[in-house]
Amino acid sequence: MKTQPKTTLWGSAFTQMPSGAVLSFTAGRDTADIPMADTALLPYDVWVNTAHVVMLAKTKCIPVGSATKLLSGLAALEKLVDAGKFPLDPLKEDVHTNVEAWLTESLGSAVAGKLHTARSRNDQIVCDMRLFMRDGTITVIENTLVLVKTLLAKAEKTKGIVMPGFTHHQHAMVTTLGHVLSGFAAMLLRDVERFEAWYERYNHSPLGNMASYGTSYPIDKKMTAECLGFDGPDYHSIDAITNRWEAEADLAFAVTVLMNHLSTVSETLVLLSMTEFGTVTIHETYSTGSSVMPQKKNPDVLEVVKGKAALVSGQLMSLVALGKGSFIGYNRDSQWAKYIIMDVLRECSAAPVLVSGVIGTMTVNERAMASWCHTGGIGATVLMEQLAQTSGLPLRQAKTVVEQAIKECGNLGTVTHSSLIGAMKDQSLTSVPPAAEQVMAWQDPHTMVGLMKSLGSPGKKSMKTVLKKLTRTLHRDITWLGTQKQHLHEAKARLNDMKTALMKGGE
Amino acid sequence: MKTQPKTTLWGSAFTQMPSGAVLSFTAGRDTADIPMADTALLPYDVWVNTAHVVMLAKTKCIPVGSATKLLSGLAALEKLVDAGKFPLDPLKEDVHTNVEAWLTESLGSAVAGKLHTARSRNDQIVCDMRLFMRDGTITVIENTLVLVKTLLAKAEKTKGIVMPGFTHHQHAMVTTLGHVLSGFAAMLLRDVERFEAWYERYNHSPLGNMASYGTSYPIDKKMTAECLGFDGPDYHSIDAITNRWEAEADLAFAVTVLMNHLSTVSETLVLLSMTEFGTVTIHETYSTGSSVMPQKKNPDVLEVVKGKAALVSGQLMSLVALGKGSFIGYNRDSQWAKYIIMDVLRECSAAPVLVSGVIGTMTVNERAMASWCHTGGIGATVLMEQLAQTSGLPLRQAKTVVEQAIKECGNLGTVTHSSLIGAMKDQSLTSVPPAAEQVMAWQDPHTMVGLMKSLGSPGKKSMKTVLKKLTRTLHRDITWLGTQKQHLHEAKARLNDMKTALMKGGE
Amino acid sequence: MKTQPKTTLWGSAFTQMPSGAVLSFTAGRDTADIPMADTALLPYDVWVNTAHVVMLAKTKCIPVGSATKLLSGLAALEKLVDAGKFPLDPLKEDVHTNVEAWLTESLGSAVAGKLHTARSRNDQIVCDMRLFMRDGTITVIENTLVLVKTLLAKAEKTKGIVMPGFTHHQHAMVTTLGHVLSGFAAMLLRDVERFEAWYERYNHSPLGNMASYGTSYPIDKKMTAECLGFDGPDYHSIDAITNRWEAEADLAFAVTVLMNHLSTVSETLVLLSMTEFGTVTIHETYSTGSSVMPQKKNPDVLEVVKGKAALVSGQLMSLVALGKGSFIGYNRDSQWAKYIIMDVLRECSAAPVLVSGVIGTMTVNERAMASWCHTGGIGATVLMEQLAQTSGLPLRQAKTVVEQAIKECGNLGTVTHSSLIGAMKDQSLTSVPPAAEQVMAWQDPHTMVGLMKSLGSPGKKSMKTVLKKLTRTLHRDITWLGTQKQHLHEAKARLNDMKTALMKGGE
Amino acid sequence: MKTQPKTTLWGSAFTQMPSGAVLSFTAGRDTADIPMADTALLPYDVWVNTAHVVMLAKTKCIPVGSATKLLSGLAALEKLVDAGKFPLDPLKEDVHTNVEAWLTESLGSAVAGKLHTARSRNDQIVCDMRLFMRDGTITVIENTLVLVKTLLAKAEKTKGIVMPGFTHHQHAMVTTLGHVLSGFAAMLLRDVERFEAWYERYNHSPLGNMASYGTSYPIDKKMTAECLGFDGPDYHSIDAITNRWEAEADLAFAVTVLMNHLSTVSETLVLLSMTEFGTVTIHETYSTGSSVMPQKKNPDVLEVVKGKAALVSGQLMSLVALGKGSFIGYNRDSQWAKYIIMDVLRECSAAPVLVSGVIGTMTVNERAMASWCHTGGIGATVLMEQLAQTSGLPLRQAKTVVEQAIKECGNLGTVTHSSLIGAMKDQSLTSVPPAAEQVMAWQDPHTMVGLMKSLGSPGKKSMKTVLKKLTRTLHRDITWLGTQKQHLHEAKARLNDMKTALMKGGE
16 A cells, blocks of 8 residues: 555544544634634624614605615625625725625615614624624524533433542542533533523614714614514613623623533543543544654544633633723724624634534443542542441541541552451441441442432432433523524514515605 | 821811721722631521531431531521621631531530531532622622612703713713713613522522532432522532532623723713813712822722722633633632632622712713813714705715815814805705704704604603613612512521421420 | 715815724724734744754754755745745645645655654744744834834923823823823833843744654754754753743733733823813824714724733733643643734734824824813922922921812812912911912922922933933844844854755755 | 541541641631731831931931931831731721821821822832832742752652653653653743843832822932832833832733643642552642541642632733723722732742642652553654664654554554554565564663653753753852842841931931
8 A cells, every 4th residue: 555645644543534623623723714804794784784774764764765775785785795795895994884885886875875874883883793693692502502412412321330520630439421421511501591691681782872872863773673683772872882892791701601611521531531541532533643643642622622711711801801991982992892702703612512522422431430430449438428327427427437447448449348347446436337248339339329319419310300400401492592593583584574565665 | 276197198178088988998908907718608607507407307317316406506606606706716727617616516526527417518618609699699789779779860860961972082972961871870780680690590509419429318409409598409419519610700700890880980980070071070078189299189989990890800810710621520729719709799899889979979060061062073973964864965975064064164163054065065065055053053962962863862752761761670670689688588587497396396 | 076985984074094004903803814824934934944954964863865855845935935825725734734745745755754853743833933923022122112212202302391290080290291201111111121031031942842752863952943043942842832822921911011001102192182181183194083973083093002902911811821730741722822922913013103103193282281280289299399398397287288278279270379378377387488479380380390300200300311211221122123133144044054055065 | 545626627547637838828718817918018118218218318308307206216116017016007098107197196297297208109109019029029939949949859869760741631752750840840940030030120119209290309219229129210200100010910920920830730740649640649748638538638739729820810810901091190990909919929929839848748659650651652752763763764654654553553552563564564665674672672661761862851861951951040040039138138238327327417
């Protein structure tokens, strides 16, 4: 076999190469451009313009005749946008002015000059960004629910696989892989709740606030709000424009918490997959190799998730800093909020899906996991609890007994019967000591898990309740998402109807 | 008259000195200790202990006899705590171990040794902190509502006082003081909403999660949750302990946004009260003097609010950083979350009340405010809108006309009739130009406000709607708060009943 | 005259439009792409490759014959890069692997396969980034010195223009515009010092550290260090790679402080140019207009500087967060350090030059400035000092006297003779009171500045010393910069000589 | 034996309990007050007052007679302060006014009223804080050098102990413990350099800048600078007061980087001491137990170091946020800079000493470390390099060969001779393959380290150079520190001489 030129300088130790999504997620911006910000806003700007023009006509702020021409122009423009054939011209400043300039060229200034009636770029951009962030939030929720689904499915399958539970990075008590994975799901469902709260807090229309202080045109804010799928208009012209960092910061905070949760998932899997643990193997399709070390299969996806958790925390900080000490009304400082939140969503949106891929494809070494459950004195707590429960010893005294036994056993990893007897004698305890087999049984990993009784623990009954509860929440979230999407769909249809009616009437 | 030693080295130019609350808010930690953190947790720890013991008895995890003794001991301890007579001993580590040590001394280890059954300090401290933060959140909401009330009352009174509205720190359009103040209220009511969401998101009990992996005792998490006023238990033993930064960060974020809003209020008032503006005078009781400059009356309260906005943004950052890349289970790194959120609440809780004081006592120079409304070309936008509305000119063309007129008028501050006519001629406009008096009228501040029509604007009808809507929200929040307090009150009473019944039965 | 389509939707009130640099600085990323990160590294990567190959040949790690072929290939590649004709292919991962792949295609794998001898992408990228940041630092220093020069020139011209000095945003004491501007220069020269310290701290070569743990090839780190213009190699293979966030964070911190300083310059100028102040006019070429308000000339450049100060503070935070809790050796989390510092430099490098433009072109209303110097009790402090100096009164008592006089004068803005006499009587002072003209003279702005004696004050002698000192520092920095550039030039020349010699010998 | 009440509720499994310093470092503020901020400033305030009074007398700003009385008063006050008998009274505001009030009571207002001549609290507090931070910096440097010394000593002893080197948390190449520890020393010495740069950048006196705009008294800033151990006065009255966050942020940044480095040390040791690694045991005196799990010995000190790294990163952020967008002159926002930097130093100063304790007392399981050096394919890179060096294969091809061999060996951990031969055949290589013993030898940990040749690597010659270089830097830093301390000592002596001379002359 002849060596072929490969596109990467590693990979001969791999049986399968990582997917394009993985390479793109991990390669970052090395060989990828970030396109101009306003391109992403084009579809939203057209939507906002359409709703605005319909409203201007309905409220007689502009003549119906001008409105229908503007609407035809916007429809033509939308087709160009959909086809990717509307490049923005930097000489024409931004998305709003590019749109107006194009309409001016198409329709003449007598018509196009009416587009900007009763509005400013200040309320327009805040409105565009609300729509952009709203869609971004929907995507993040969808992606997170993908991961939750994977976690719950895998948890169901692995709720019987014992593994060490840790505190302080030290062996604490035995748990199961299913318990750990469902714990991740629990965190992530709270994230989803936070994104939903964001959606409901900010799904109000700022359109019509003009420069910050309203307008003397008799506009109808409620109508545009409805046409854009908002739950209604906002109620103060100064608020949203002065705080053109708050919805962004609020969303960035939700992403930050999500990424912190994912960083915990990542750190945990990175450690469990270290050679010294030997308990988890990250699939090759979610690993990359080294330019120089032949043996390397690195968990890059998980590392990049951690790196992006660091990234987004600073982006949150920038947004918060933008908002401090602002004077009332728009200040241009806050324009940077736009790029920052775009970066946040671009960098992080896909993270849950990639982590879902890692978890769905990783292999678990059950034997190694079980074997670690006999080390590090990990059975001591259940031993202590059972000793207390069966002997009637106060918990505190049972603990002292087991501590002394542990001390005597040194590095054995488990407590021997003789050391326990010795410790009980040392404490002049008169209660009948447990039998040798009992002492061993209480430290057996599967027995220990079987003994766990508290809600939320890895015990059998608890896990049944937990998985049921989390699955119910997952489904509630899926339903919520469907409802919102349907609502947006209807808003668009309604606007379309109004537009059509107007154009018919206008002809 | 002989000079008396004063307690401050300034103040002879004052007729009234600032209150103790103001001096303490502004003096910060110069001459104030911060007491040990766990003192603040004592009442919560006793509550949690009581609920825990009652539950242990009811579930037969410990004998009723031991439980009643423990409850008596805790009741005695509570009296000491209430009387401020339970100093914590650093040699006994923390609040939890101080409590257990005191009970051991009082009741002997045979009884007290049963207290720590089926729990760890890990779940205990998370539970204590939830209660602490819950009360802190209630306080912040209460204080913010005080400020909102002040703002709405003052807005009602000042909705007719014209003043310049700004964008980019430049004169934008005329607005009213009442409009600006109600804008502040709108922001702050969203803050309240965010605190309420926090409350509902985290009012779940982590007690019973033990070290992070549950317990083999047959405890009842729902019972303790109910006794502590939670809406229920949480559903995973790993979640809250691993994320012992999240509720803290979430709360710190809400405080950060609140403080950013207050910093905007502060910055706005600081500028309006500058000599160059001469529009607002901060009352002496919310000002301090200088050690060396005789004339100084500084708006320290407002400046400190801005300083604390900076402070809390970093505290949020610390909390977020604590949570990145954690391995599952408790890690001691996160202990610092406790001090940070305590600092956040201690530094910021009172801020809304102090700002309320500033606003409630400040005096407004209406004449100066009105006079600035004739400068900086501030009437140009309404002039343009009216020109367009009356002449049928496209807005964009009307704008060009007014821009040219502005250019010709130079620094006059308003647009003259002749310059407008000139500009219209330059653009070869055939429409009949407005009369001279009309041009002046459209730039009259009160007329302009009267012309404002959009919802959320300073116009009369809008302001009526806005104030009504904001007042309704205020009342909804007051009701919400009352409901929560009632709920907590009932939970305490219920626990007390259970305790009494147990002790009666136990005798 | 017919209205022409303009490229912006504002500007008819302007006599001169802002420059392209201004529009690009303020328009941000609205209509500008960010190109792929590694394109910027291409020239550095070629340099590093060249130095590496020369060293490999000199140390006999690879045969001279292979080396000369590689060097020819790199020279050909460099030409493509210089001509902008070497687009990076995402399928070939990053800049390093694109370069190797191109060489493999050109020279065959038998030769190109030797390029990556004794190195890893880990040390290579750290080395590329050091070179990139080194050049970035040089640019920032150059740009900051441009601003310092402008400030010192303008300070020299305006050291006699009186204006209010502020503390707490309130009138404090009279100062001069020259004093304020030279104060800005003083801050910025400390920034330059910080950048120079960065340069000297990190101008050490990490090349040869391989993956993090060195190599078994007999490489010569000192040689490559010298060829790349470093002051020497670093001394530990683990250090720079594990800390692939530190040089970035250190540089971002220096930029953050610089931007904070510029934000103070900006905030000060924004306030001074408000209508209410009327003291400074920002030139139209550094302003932009509004899409809807005809009169607006907004100080966008200054606002954007403040916005970018917020931005960079968060970027610093991201970098710091990346570095927390890393395990030894390279971790991919830190890759994001690269994009962040690139963003920092791209966003902020030009800021000092733009602020220099604002300051160089702004106009000052001397009359307005002087007129504010009679308000707000601004003369009280010098009055007090002079009263104490001439009468022998303790300063503290003189202060009380003036405080009482101020109180009596109310809103007059200055202290009257009669109120001063009254206050002295009240205090039963027997010293001869100053004459009426004296009291007025002591509150005359120019007289007050004339009286200032302390080093660093706006007084004449002080200002002479201050400007001389700051100018000397400026020249020292210019010299430092020249030295470094010369050093880099020589390093490149030396490498070229070695390359040439090798190629001659190799033929 | 009867159970005795212990002060902690764990420890029976320990043979030795942690020290008070460890318990206090890890217990944080649980049971420790933070004293009022200004108490820490008292000694500095007295020093500054003394220097100021001496200067006022020498420059004839106040009569020598008053000055000598003030100096006597200050001397008496200093004794109270030294004896801890000068409690600050909150009613008297802050440290400065408490001092003046006490002098007024002691000496009468005719004398004490002259103390505040030609200064403001603005320059006074900046000056006090410079002295406070200067001492804090000295302490941090001292403590860091303690750790560096420990690291270098331990590195010398362990430079022959092989262990896995990691990248991406995966086995990369074999290294030695001494190499890793000396890597930590290298990072920390750069921290020391950064603290020294801080010292030199800010050791300039702001005293005499008054409120921000100087004074009309003929003071001598150079004299007070010299008396306070500064390298000279600063040169602009506005600078340091407006930027009353910069020296603080600069210091906090240096601490942040230090803590990040210590967090890497901590994370590394926490992982190496996990049960799964079994390579390092943290000494009991640097561990703590659990309230409920009998077996726990947790590496709390190291975890707390990581937690504090998170803490300080946010504190840095607060300081940076304080400085953004400030208007010229003092603004009270910046007062919080004082508490923040005090917190930074209080929380973090001792960290290096505690980490030094951990490293000085930990035990290393050499056998376990060596044993891991045969797993994870860790020998592949040296094998590849040696194969390339001996066979003349291009590195890239040698890599492909070893990659294929690795793939064939699966989970064996090392590359077998047969798989290597197979891979060479697959690639149709004609070069003579290495002998079986050679292949094994190249993967032997000690042999691999012996082969390392690059400067900075764990190879023998490299380590000798590295340790020598780092030790030299350590000694340079120790000398630097001694010089500064001597300089401060001399400044105090000189001031004392001036004071004595004045008092003699004044009598």
